[in-house]
Amino acid sequence: MMKEFSLAFASKVWEFKLRKEQIAVEFLPNLNPSHANIPDLIRNALFQPVGYPELKRAITPDDRLAIVLVDHFNGFLEILIAVLEHIAGTGVAMENVTLVCLACTNSDSWVDNLPDEFNEIKIEVHNPDNKKATAFLTSADDVGMLYLNRTVIEADQVVVLGKRQYDPYFGISGAEADIFPALANSEMISTCSKEVLGDDANSDLGKQKALKVSWLLGAPYYIQIIEGSNASVEEIFAGADQANRFAEKRLDEIWKQDATSTFDLVIALVGGADEKIGFVQLCRALVCAKRIVKKNGAIVLLAQAEFNLNDIKKQLEMKSIGKSEAAFSLVPHHLIRHWVDAASQGKVYVSTFEGKDDIARLLALPLRSAQELCDLGSKADGVAIIRDAHKSYINIKKR
Known part of the structure; x- marks a missing residue:
């Protein structure tokens, strides 16, 4: 008798089998099966902000x-x-509105x-x-000499539109951490890239600094998205500090699980x-x-990811981000460091297709088929399956 699991990712479904006596644990998010559509979610968020006046x-x-x-x-585009x-309904002239993006936001794809x-x-x-595009904000001891985007500093109102997600530098990124x-x-970006990895894969090393910076800006208005599975949106919250804390609580209730x-x-x-997975x-x-x-142990990443392998390989080879790389870094450097750390401590497999095995250049091993995955599983006493792992947080709970 075998245990059977259907592993769906992108447009693929791999059948995975284990012997009956093998331990297998699935981790699933606590999603609302009947959540509202995006227009209703953003309308409710804007007209009913959490503990704060309407924008x-x-x-x-x-x-x-x-x-x-x-x-x-x-x-993204529908909410924006x-x-x-x-x-526009408040009478603000559109020439007085600036969308401040990063190079990796790829504004050409949606503008x-x-x-x-x-x-x-x-x-x-x-x-x-x-x-010329930055302006002095603070030289506080706990932050350092900080220049921030000039448009943001000089704005009468800053609106931060982004998603909340787990992150090893911030604990939970988004909101203040988007600033x-x-x-x-x-x-400053180069300095932050050199900060030491913590023992915890999700510390909040950067959160306190981000909070301090946001306070210095006055009262940014946050519109925060909690993603659902696939390309869906689970919830949207608007407001300031109270909304931020409430969004973090809901993120944990949906995406945080115990092992x-x-x-x-x-x-x-x-x-x-x-x-779209990168x-x-x-x-x-x-x-x-x-x-x-x-x-x-071994980690298997099942995905159909699209990215420029040569660009990522260059980042993997950097011990820290220099000033010239800070503007156009494709992947946050703290994530790169965790990739290198995990690959050096164990085996990391990534699903590959159409004979593209050059993932090995990124310190990972290619996994070509469901049968190869079953072969890996047959050697393991205990197997964990994490659905939507890129959005999840698994907490080791002491017995």
Whole structure:
């Protein structure tokens, strides 16, 4: 008698079999099967913010607005347009609105799809190497000499639009962490990239600094997305500090799970059929799996990821980010460091297709078929399967 599991990722389904006596544990998110659609979610968030006035009460028609967009998220364009329509309804002229992005946000892929009424909006790609594009914010001992994006500092109102997700540098990224260090000067970004890896795969090393920086900016308004499975959106929250803490609580309730032991083999499923997966998502899945794999155990990442292997390999070879790389780093350096750390401590396998086995250049081993995965599983006493591992957090709970 065999245990059978259907492992769905991207457009693939692999059948995975284990002997009856083998231990197998599945980790699944606590998703709402009947959650609202995106238009209803963003409308409710904007008109019913958590413990804070509506955005339209925080701005006046003459205000200059900076909308921070440092990461893609499910429903990106639909949510952005809804936010811009809400702002336009307050009488703010669109030429007074600037979308502040990062190079990795790839604004070329969505700017042309904005409606014509938003043609006068400015698009700024933050370049931390450009000293004219940053302005002095603080020299506090707990932060250091910090220059931040000038448009953000000089704005009458800052709106941060992004997703909440688990992260080994912030604990939970998004909100304040979308401002710092992402929009800092290159010297500060380089300094943050050199901070030591903690023993915990998800510490909050950068969170306190990010909080301090956000306080210095006054009262940024946060619109926060909690993603669901595949390309869906589970919840959206708007507001300030109270909304941030509430969003973190809901993220834990949906995506955080407990484990009572570690495993010889951890299988991390990354991405659904409608979800675009890159190397960042692979890194986040690896960080999640790393928490529950035994020493010298194996991690398998099942995904159909798209990324430029040569660019990622260059980042893997960097011990830290220099100032010249800070502006255009494709993957946060702390995620790169966790990838290298996990690969050196055990075996990391990544699913490959069409004979593309060059994943080995990224310190990983190619996995070509469901049969190869079954062969790996047959040697393991305990196997963990994590659905949507790139969004999950597995907590080792002491008995």
